[in-house]
Amino acid sequence: MSFNTIYLMLMSVRMAPRLPLIFLLMIHGVFSAGWGVNYSHSHICALKNSSVIMSCNYTYPTGYKIEKVFWTKNLGKGVESPDLSEDPEYSQRLQYLGDKQQNCTVRLNHVTQKDEHEYCFRFITNVTDGKWTGVPGMNLTVTDLQVESPERVTEGDSVRLTCNSSCTLTDRATFIWYRNSQPLTERRDRNNELLLQSVRREDAGRYSCALHGHTYISPAVHLNVT
Incomplete structure (x- = not known):
């Protein structure tokens, strides 16, 4: 192959149009269109011993089926998200008011200062790796x-x-x-x-x-x- 031929090939690659950033993100699997959790508040201030309603809705791609939904506490990266409905400190006070379609509202009764955390909604679908946690979640502050x-x-x-x-x-x-x-x-x-x-x-x-x-x-x- 001659020098001129190699030069022309390099120039054609250099002058080719750049791929859009969003396309590159989709290639690497970073793009998450259709997934999300929308909270009504980022912060809630509630009175001690009262009931708190944390409202939200969630979305996921068409064709996916929701298999499990639950609320959890944000414990940081690398920590397994606990299902609060299975936690003895919450199981008798937590009432899920949402569904397995879009609504993820929950009620927490008899709140105390110990309940001050960042709470997140998590859902799991029937597709491998089809899981989502709404982070950041809702921060609860309890006052007297x-x-x-x-x-x-x-x-x-x-x-x-x-x-x-x-x-x-x-x-x-x-x-x-x-x-x-x-x-x-x-x-x-x-x-x-x-x-x-x-x-x-x-x-x-x-x-x-x-x-x-x-x-x-x-x-x-x-x-x-x-």
Whole structure:
């Protein structure tokens, strides 16, 4: 083969159009069109001892059949994903509300600080290597309630008590206030503050707060009126 022939062959290869990146990814099996998990929230802040609903939907290529679905905790790379429905700490509190088509919603009851994790949905199909875990998942933070109040006030003062949480609650909350364990029925709103105008000695007592529809009540704080 002559030098000119070799030169022309090299030039033709060099001038050939480059393959699109997406095509190269498909050749190496990296492209994952049709697979995915879509969560309603990336982070959930829930009240201690409440029930949490983690909503999501999932997709997979046409022609695949779903054989198993479950929720798991993200324990990092190289760690087997545990099925929480088989975990004694979750099995009695976890209720799968989804299906084996698209919906992957789950409910977790009686949450505590120990439940603070990143939760992911995982599904397995009838095809070899046809598995998918929705990472990143949903991060759950569990909070309690604490009443912030001045230690001592004088009759005639205006006093503001605040019902605080460590994170912003995901669900819109209606706050309820208690004095000496009795509900202040006239004070039920979406504001986490209780305003007492022109306080009297009768307003002294132990104040606590809660969320409407929940059993958890904050520790009480004593308000002194002099």
